[in-house]
Amino acid sequence: MKILVLGATGATGSLIVGQAIAKGYEVVALVRSKAKSGDLTGAELVEGDARDPAALARAIAGCDAVISSLGTAMSPFKEVTLLSTATHALVGVMEQQNVRRLICITGLGAGDSRGHGGFFFDYLFLPLMLRKVYQDKDRQEDAIRASTLDWTIVRPTVLNDKPAQGHIKALTDLSGIHGGTIARADVAEFVVLQLATDTWLRKAPLITWRATGTRDL
Template sequence: MKILVLGATGGTGRLIVRDALAKGHEVVALVRSKARAAGLAGAELVEGDALDEAALTRAMAGCDAVVSSLGTAMSPFREVTTLSTATRALVGVMERQGVRRLVCITGMGAGDSRGHGGFLYDRLILPLLLRKVYQDKDRQEDAIRASALDWIIVRPTVLNDEPARGRVRALTDLSGVHGGKIARADVADFVVQQLTADTWLRQTPLITW
Protein backbone atom coordinates (compact mmCIF):
# COMPACT_ATOMS: atom_id res chain seq x y z
CA MET A 1 0.00 0.00 0.00
CA LYS A 2 1.19 3.52 -0.76
CA ILE A 3 0.37 5.96 2.01
CA LEU A 4 0.66 9.68 2.56
CA VAL A 5 1.72 10.80 6.05
CA LEU A 6 1.00 14.32 7.29
CA GLY A 7 2.89 15.49 10.36
CA ALA A 8 5.72 13.13 9.48
CA THR A 9 8.42 15.24 11.13
CA GLY A 10 6.75 15.15 14.54
CA GLY A 11 7.67 12.71 17.28
CA THR A 12 4.87 10.26 16.50
CA GLY A 13 4.88 10.94 12.76
CA ARG A 14 8.50 9.84 12.38
CA LEU A 15 7.69 6.55 14.06
CA ILE A 16 4.66 6.06 11.83
CA VAL A 17 6.86 6.50 8.77
CA ARG A 18 9.42 4.04 10.13
CA ASP A 19 6.79 1.47 11.12
CA ALA A 20 4.94 1.71 7.81
CA LEU A 21 8.15 1.21 5.85
CA ALA A 22 9.08 -1.75 8.06
CA LYS A 23 5.70 -3.32 7.29
CA GLY A 24 6.34 -3.02 3.56
CA HIS A 25 4.30 0.05 2.70
CA GLU A 26 5.46 2.80 0.39
CA VAL A 27 5.45 6.12 2.21
CA VAL A 28 5.09 9.69 0.96
CA ALA A 29 5.70 12.42 3.54
CA LEU A 30 4.44 15.95 2.99
CA VAL A 31 6.97 18.18 4.73
CA ARG A 32 7.40 21.92 4.92
CA SER A 33 11.12 21.57 4.30
CA LYS A 34 13.22 18.61 3.26
CA ALA A 35 15.98 20.06 5.45
CA ARG A 36 13.82 19.32 8.51
CA ALA A 37 13.06 15.78 7.39
CA ALA A 38 16.19 14.03 8.64
CA GLY A 39 15.36 10.56 9.87
CA LEU A 40 12.72 9.87 7.22
CA ALA A 41 15.01 7.76 5.08
CA GLY A 42 13.08 5.52 2.74
CA ALA A 43 10.11 7.86 2.41
CA GLU A 44 9.40 9.96 -0.65
CA LEU A 45 9.52 13.58 0.48
CA VAL A 46 7.21 16.19 -1.02
CA GLU A 47 7.64 19.78 0.07
CA GLY A 48 4.50 21.72 0.79
CA ASP A 49 2.04 22.95 3.39
CA ALA A 50 -0.75 20.72 4.67
CA LEU A 51 -3.08 23.72 4.39
CA ASP A 52 -2.45 23.94 0.63
CA GLU A 53 -4.82 21.81 -1.45
CA ALA A 54 -2.42 21.91 -4.42
CA ALA A 55 0.39 20.50 -2.26
CA LEU A 56 -1.94 17.84 -0.86
CA THR A 57 -3.04 16.87 -4.37
CA ARG A 58 0.55 16.60 -5.54
CA ALA A 59 1.61 14.51 -2.54
CA MET A 60 -1.42 12.22 -2.71
CA ALA A 61 -0.92 11.17 -6.33
CA GLY A 62 -0.99 7.38 -6.51
CA CYS A 63 -1.64 6.91 -2.78
CA ASP A 64 -4.10 4.40 -1.35
CA ALA A 65 -4.49 5.86 2.14
CA VAL A 66 -3.59 8.81 4.36
CA VAL A 67 -2.36 9.07 7.93
CA SER A 68 -2.67 12.44 9.65
CA SER A 69 -0.53 12.95 12.72
CA LEU A 70 -0.67 16.73 12.50
CA GLY A 71 -0.09 18.54 15.75
CA THR A 72 0.03 22.10 16.99
CA ALA A 73 1.64 23.92 19.88
CA MET A 74 -0.21 24.80 23.07
CA SER A 75 -2.10 28.06 22.66
CA PRO A 76 -3.86 29.09 25.87
CA PHE A 77 -5.17 32.41 24.51
CA ARG A 78 -5.07 32.49 20.71
CA GLU A 79 -7.62 30.69 18.59
CA VAL A 80 -6.31 27.54 16.87
CA THR A 81 -7.60 26.67 13.40
CA THR A 82 -4.70 24.84 11.75
CA LEU A 83 -5.87 21.29 12.44
CA SER A 84 -9.44 21.76 11.27
CA THR A 85 -8.48 23.86 8.25
CA ALA A 86 -5.88 21.34 7.11
CA THR A 87 -8.28 18.46 7.68
CA ARG A 88 -11.08 20.06 5.67
CA ALA A 89 -8.63 20.59 2.82
CA LEU A 90 -7.40 17.00 3.16
CA VAL A 91 -10.90 15.52 3.13
CA GLY A 92 -11.78 17.47 0.01
CA VAL A 93 -8.67 16.34 -1.84
CA MET A 94 -9.16 12.71 -0.76
CA GLU A 95 -12.75 12.69 -1.97
CA ARG A 96 -11.78 14.20 -5.31
CA GLN A 97 -8.86 11.79 -5.71
CA GLY A 98 -10.91 8.74 -4.71
CA VAL A 99 -8.62 7.93 -1.76
CA ARG A 100 -10.91 6.50 0.91
CA ARG A 101 -8.89 5.36 3.96
CA LEU A 102 -7.97 8.04 6.49
CA VAL A 103 -6.42 7.31 9.88
CA CYS A 104 -6.20 10.48 11.96
CA ILE A 105 -4.67 11.02 15.41
CA THR A 106 -6.40 13.52 17.69
CA GLY A 107 -6.13 12.90 21.44
CA MET A 108 -7.70 12.16 24.79
CA GLY A 109 -10.05 15.04 25.51
CA ALA A 110 -11.47 15.30 22.00
CA GLY A 111 -15.17 14.67 21.49
CA ASP A 112 -16.76 12.25 23.93
CA SER A 113 -13.39 11.36 25.46
CA ARG A 114 -13.44 14.68 27.33
CA GLY A 115 -13.64 14.19 31.07
CA HIS A 116 -11.68 10.93 31.03
CA GLY A 117 -8.16 12.28 31.52
CA GLY A 118 -8.01 12.28 35.31
CA PHE A 119 -8.27 15.16 37.77
CA LEU A 120 -5.09 17.07 36.83
CA TYR A 121 -5.62 16.74 33.08
CA ASP A 122 -9.36 17.47 33.08
CA ARG A 123 -9.38 20.29 35.63
CA LEU A 124 -6.08 22.07 34.91
CA ILE A 125 -4.09 21.03 31.84
CA LEU A 126 -6.89 20.82 29.30
CA PRO A 127 -8.93 23.90 30.31
CA LEU A 128 -5.93 26.16 31.04
CA LEU A 129 -3.38 25.11 28.42
CA LEU A 130 -5.06 22.98 25.77
CA ARG A 131 -8.60 24.36 25.54
CA LYS A 132 -8.08 26.18 22.23
CA VAL A 133 -6.21 23.23 20.72
CA TYR A 134 -8.93 20.78 21.69
CA GLN A 135 -11.68 23.02 20.40
CA ASP A 136 -9.93 22.76 17.05
CA LYS A 137 -9.46 18.99 17.43
CA ASP A 138 -13.23 18.79 17.89
CA ARG A 139 -13.73 20.71 14.65
CA GLN A 140 -11.17 18.45 13.01
CA GLU A 141 -13.07 15.33 14.09
CA ASP A 142 -16.36 16.86 12.94
CA ALA A 143 -14.93 17.42 9.44
CA ILE A 144 -13.85 13.79 9.26
CA ARG A 145 -17.16 12.44 10.57
CA ALA A 146 -19.06 14.48 8.00
CA SER A 147 -17.07 12.96 5.14
CA ALA A 148 -17.79 9.88 3.04
CA LEU A 149 -14.33 8.49 3.78
CA ASP A 150 -13.43 5.20 5.46
CA TRP A 151 -12.05 6.92 8.53
CA ILE A 152 -10.64 5.92 11.89
CA ILE A 153 -9.93 8.56 14.51
CA VAL A 154 -7.31 7.46 17.05
CA ARG A 155 -7.24 9.19 20.45
CA PRO A 156 -4.09 8.38 22.41
CA THR A 157 -3.79 9.05 26.12
CA VAL A 158 -0.75 11.02 27.32
CA LEU A 159 2.20 10.31 25.02
CA ASN A 160 5.69 9.37 26.14
CA ASP A 161 8.92 8.19 24.55
CA GLU A 162 9.28 4.97 26.53
CA PRO A 163 10.02 1.73 24.64
CA ALA A 164 7.03 0.10 22.97
CA ARG A 165 5.27 -2.60 24.95
CA GLY A 166 3.82 -4.16 21.82
CA ARG A 167 0.27 -4.10 23.12
CA VAL A 168 -2.39 -1.46 23.67
CA ARG A 169 -5.94 -1.26 24.95
CA ALA A 170 -8.30 0.26 22.39
CA LEU A 171 -11.57 1.47 23.93
CA THR A 172 -14.74 3.21 22.84
CA ASP A 173 -16.58 2.51 26.10
CA LEU A 174 -14.74 4.88 28.43
CA SER A 175 -16.59 3.95 31.61
CA GLY A 176 -14.03 3.90 34.39
CA VAL A 177 -11.27 5.49 32.28
CA HIS A 178 -9.55 8.34 34.13
CA GLY A 179 -6.27 9.06 32.39
CA GLY A 180 -3.50 6.87 31.12
CA LYS A 181 -0.32 6.95 29.10
CA ILE A 182 1.11 5.27 26.03
CA ALA A 183 4.37 5.21 24.07
CA ARG A 184 4.52 6.98 20.74
CA ALA A 185 5.95 3.77 19.27
CA ASP A 186 2.84 1.81 20.28
CA VAL A 187 0.62 4.55 18.84
CA ALA A 188 2.53 4.34 15.56
CA ASP A 189 2.13 0.57 15.41
CA PHE A 190 -1.62 0.79 16.12
CA VAL A 191 -2.12 3.53 13.52
CA VAL A 192 -0.31 1.60 10.78
CA GLN A 193 -2.40 -1.49 11.58
CA GLN A 194 -5.56 0.54 10.90
CA LEU A 195 -4.55 1.08 7.29
CA THR A 196 -5.60 -2.46 6.44
CA ALA A 197 -8.00 -3.38 9.28
CA ASP A 198 -11.70 -2.57 9.60
CA THR A 199 -12.12 -3.33 13.31
CA TRP A 200 -12.42 0.35 14.22
CA LEU A 201 -13.84 1.66 10.93
CA ARG A 202 -15.73 4.93 11.49
CA GLN A 203 -15.03 4.77 15.21
CA THR A 204 -12.92 6.80 17.64
CA PRO A 205 -10.92 4.37 19.79
CA LEU A 206 -9.02 5.77 22.74
CA ILE A 207 -5.75 3.88 23.05
CA THR A 208 -3.76 3.44 26.22
CA TRP A 209 -1.60 0.93 28.08
Protein backbone atom coordinates in the same frame (compact mmCIF):
# COMPACT_ATOMS: atom_id res chain seq x y z
CA MET B 1 0.03 -0.06 -0.69
CA LYS B 2 1.18 3.52 -0.98
CA ILE B 3 0.33 5.88 1.85
CA LEU B 4 0.64 9.59 2.56
CA VAL B 5 1.69 10.63 6.08
CA LEU B 6 0.96 14.13 7.35
CA GLY B 7 2.87 15.31 10.40
CA ALA B 8 5.70 12.95 9.46
CA THR B 9 8.42 15.09 11.05
CA GLY B 10 6.78 15.00 14.48
CA ALA B 11 7.78 12.66 17.27
CA THR B 12 4.93 10.25 16.57
CA GLY B 13 4.78 10.82 12.83
CA SER B 14 8.41 9.83 12.27
CA LEU B 15 7.76 6.55 14.09
CA ILE B 16 4.73 5.94 11.89
CA VAL B 17 6.86 6.46 8.79
CA GLY B 18 9.49 4.04 10.09
CA GLN B 19 6.99 1.34 11.02
CA ALA B 20 5.08 1.66 7.76
CA ILE B 21 8.26 1.29 5.72
CA ALA B 22 9.34 -1.67 7.85
CA LYS B 23 6.02 -3.37 7.03
CA GLY B 24 6.58 -2.89 3.32
CA TYR B 25 4.39 0.14 2.62
CA GLU B 26 5.46 2.79 0.15
CA VAL B 27 5.43 6.07 2.09
CA VAL B 28 5.06 9.67 0.95
CA ALA B 29 5.61 12.40 3.54
CA LEU B 30 4.34 15.94 3.05
CA VAL B 31 6.89 18.21 4.77
CA ARG B 32 7.32 21.95 5.06
CA SER B 33 11.03 21.68 4.23
CA LYS B 34 13.04 18.74 2.95
CA ALA B 35 16.15 20.25 4.51
CA LYS B 36 14.53 20.26 7.96
CA SER B 37 12.65 16.97 7.69
CA GLY B 38 15.04 14.96 9.87
CA ASP B 39 15.52 11.23 9.36
CA LEU B 40 12.69 9.95 7.19
CA THR B 41 14.84 7.43 5.36
CA GLY B 42 12.93 5.46 2.78
CA ALA B 43 10.06 7.94 2.41
CA GLU B 44 9.38 10.07 -0.64
CA LEU B 45 9.37 13.69 0.51
CA VAL B 46 7.02 16.25 -0.99
CA GLU B 47 7.35 19.87 0.11
CA GLY B 48 4.23 21.82 0.92
CA ASP B 49 1.80 23.09 3.52
CA ALA B 50 -0.77 20.59 4.78
CA ARG B 51 -3.41 23.33 4.61
CA ASP B 52 -2.84 23.85 0.88
CA PRO B 53 -5.12 21.72 -1.33
CA ALA B 54 -2.67 21.95 -4.22
CA ALA B 55 0.18 20.61 -2.10
CA LEU B 56 -2.05 17.84 -0.77
CA ALA B 57 -3.10 16.92 -4.30
CA ARG B 58 0.55 16.60 -5.38
CA ALA B 59 1.44 14.48 -2.37
CA ILE B 60 -1.59 12.18 -2.51
CA ALA B 61 -1.30 11.31 -6.20
CA GLY B 62 -1.13 7.52 -6.51
CA CYS B 63 -1.72 6.90 -2.81
CA ASP B 64 -4.21 4.40 -1.40
CA ALA B 65 -4.55 5.77 2.13
CA VAL B 66 -3.62 8.69 4.36
CA ILE B 67 -2.38 8.81 7.96
CA SER B 68 -2.60 12.18 9.69
CA SER B 69 -0.49 12.71 12.79
CA LEU B 70 -0.61 16.49 12.58
CA GLY B 71 -0.05 18.24 15.89
CA THR B 72 0.25 21.75 17.20
CA ALA B 73 1.91 23.42 20.15
CA MET B 74 0.05 24.44 23.30
CA SER B 75 -1.74 27.74 22.80
CA PRO B 76 -3.46 29.02 25.97
CA PHE B 77 -4.63 32.29 24.40
CA LYS B 78 -4.23 32.29 20.61
CA GLU B 79 -6.84 30.60 18.45
CA VAL B 80 -5.73 27.35 16.81
CA THR B 81 -6.97 26.48 13.32
CA LEU B 82 -4.18 24.36 11.78
CA LEU B 83 -5.72 20.97 12.47
CA SER B 84 -9.22 21.72 11.25
CA THR B 85 -8.07 23.78 8.25
CA ALA B 86 -5.68 21.06 7.09
CA THR B 87 -8.28 18.36 7.66
CA HIS B 88 -10.98 20.17 5.70
CA ALA B 89 -8.52 20.55 2.83
CA LEU B 90 -7.44 16.92 3.10
CA VAL B 91 -10.99 15.57 3.11
CA GLY B 92 -11.80 17.58 -0.01
CA VAL B 93 -8.74 16.33 -1.88
CA MET B 94 -9.29 12.72 -0.80
CA GLU B 95 -12.91 12.79 -1.93
CA GLN B 96 -11.97 14.38 -5.25
CA GLN B 97 -9.27 11.78 -5.92
CA ASN B 98 -11.29 8.87 -4.51
CA VAL B 99 -8.71 7.96 -1.87
CA ARG B 100 -10.97 6.36 0.71
CA ARG B 101 -8.95 5.35 3.78
CA LEU B 102 -8.06 7.97 6.40
CA ILE B 103 -6.54 7.29 9.82
CA CYS B 104 -6.22 10.41 11.96
CA ILE B 105 -4.69 10.87 15.41
CA THR B 106 -6.40 13.36 17.73
CA GLY B 107 -6.23 12.68 21.47
CA LEU B 108 -7.93 11.85 24.75
CA GLY B 109 -10.14 14.83 25.53
CA ALA B 110 -11.45 15.29 22.00
CA GLY B 111 -15.13 14.80 21.26
CA ASP B 112 -16.97 12.42 23.55
CA SER B 113 -13.72 11.37 25.24
CA ARG B 114 -13.67 14.66 27.17
CA GLY B 115 -13.89 14.18 30.91
CA HIS B 116 -11.94 10.91 30.94
CA GLY B 117 -8.43 12.30 31.41
CA GLY B 118 -8.28 12.34 35.18
CA PHE B 119 -8.54 15.30 37.55
CA PHE B 120 -5.29 17.08 36.65
CA PHE B 121 -5.82 16.77 32.89
CA ASP B 122 -9.57 17.48 32.84
CA TYR B 123 -9.70 20.38 35.28
CA LEU B 124 -6.28 21.99 35.06
CA PHE B 125 -4.11 21.12 32.07
CA LEU B 126 -6.76 20.95 29.34
CA PRO B 127 -8.75 24.09 30.24
CA LEU B 128 -5.67 26.19 31.06
CA MET B 129 -3.14 25.09 28.46
CA LEU B 130 -4.89 23.03 25.78
CA ARG B 131 -8.38 24.50 25.47
CA LYS B 132 -7.73 26.20 22.12
CA VAL B 133 -5.96 23.11 20.75
CA TYR B 134 -8.80 20.81 21.74
CA GLN B 135 -11.43 23.11 20.31
CA ASP B 136 -9.61 22.68 17.01
CA LYS B 137 -9.31 18.91 17.50
CA ASP B 138 -13.10 18.84 17.93
CA ARG B 139 -13.52 20.73 14.65
CA GLN B 140 -11.04 18.35 13.03
CA GLU B 141 -13.02 15.30 14.17
CA ASP B 142 -16.28 16.89 13.01
CA ALA B 143 -14.84 17.41 9.52
CA ILE B 144 -13.82 13.76 9.32
CA ARG B 145 -17.15 12.46 10.58
CA ALA B 146 -19.02 14.61 8.04
CA SER B 147 -16.98 13.16 5.17
CA THR B 148 -17.75 10.18 2.94
CA LEU B 149 -14.35 8.62 3.73
CA ASP B 150 -13.54 5.30 5.36
CA TRP B 151 -12.09 6.90 8.48
CA THR B 152 -10.71 5.87 11.83
CA ILE B 153 -10.01 8.49 14.50
CA VAL B 154 -7.37 7.37 17.01
CA ARG B 155 -7.36 9.03 20.44
CA PRO B 156 -4.21 8.21 22.42
CA THR B 157 -3.97 8.89 26.14
CA VAL B 158 -1.02 11.02 27.33
CA LEU B 159 1.99 10.28 25.11
CA ASN B 160 5.44 9.35 26.36
CA ASP B 161 8.74 8.56 24.65
CA LYS B 162 9.37 5.17 26.27
CA PRO B 163 10.12 2.13 24.12
CA ALA B 164 7.08 0.22 22.89
CA GLN B 165 5.40 -1.45 25.85
CA GLY B 166 3.52 -4.07 23.86
CA HIS B 167 0.24 -4.04 25.80
CA ILE B 168 -2.28 -1.86 23.97
CA LYS B 169 -5.90 -1.46 24.98
CA ALA B 170 -8.26 0.03 22.38
CA LEU B 171 -11.83 0.85 23.35
CA THR B 172 -14.80 3.07 22.67
CA ASP B 173 -16.67 2.39 25.93
CA LEU B 174 -14.89 4.81 28.25
CA SER B 175 -16.74 3.84 31.43
CA GLY B 176 -14.18 3.82 34.23
CA ILE B 177 -11.45 5.46 32.14
CA HIS B 178 -9.77 8.32 33.98
CA GLY B 179 -6.47 9.09 32.30
CA GLY B 180 -3.66 6.86 31.16
CA THR B 181 -0.47 6.97 29.17
CA ILE B 182 0.94 5.25 26.10
CA ALA B 183 4.27 5.16 24.27
CA ARG B 184 4.44 6.92 20.93
CA ALA B 185 5.90 3.73 19.46
CA ASP B 186 2.77 1.82 20.48
CA VAL B 187 0.57 4.50 18.93
CA ALA B 188 2.56 4.23 15.70
CA GLU B 189 2.11 0.46 15.68
CA PHE B 190 -1.63 0.70 16.25
CA VAL B 191 -2.08 3.32 13.55
CA VAL B 192 -0.12 1.38 10.93
CA LEU B 193 -2.07 -1.79 11.77
CA GLN B 194 -5.28 0.02 10.83
CA LEU B 195 -4.17 0.09 7.20
CA ALA B 196 -4.84 -3.64 7.02
CA THR B 197 -8.04 -3.94 9.07
CA ASP B 198 -11.56 -2.56 9.22
CA THR B 199 -11.98 -3.34 12.93
CA TRP B 200 -12.27 0.32 13.87
CA LEU B 201 -13.81 1.60 10.63
CA ARG B 202 -15.80 4.82 11.26
CA LYS B 203 -15.04 4.58 14.97
CA ALA B 204 -12.90 6.63 17.35
CA PRO B 205 -11.10 4.26 19.70
CA LEU B 206 -9.16 5.53 22.67
CA ILE B 207 -5.86 3.69 22.99
CA THR B 208 -3.83 3.34 26.15
CA TRP B 209 -1.24 1.12 27.77
CA ARG B 210 -2.56 -1.72 29.86
CA ALA B 211 -0.34 -3.18 32.53
CA THR B 212 -1.22 -6.84 32.13
CA GLY B 213 -2.65 -9.14 29.53
CA THR B 214 -2.20 -9.23 25.79
CA ARG B 215 -2.70 -6.68 23.10
CA ASP B 216 -6.34 -5.85 22.45
CA LEU B 217 -6.21 -4.14 19.06
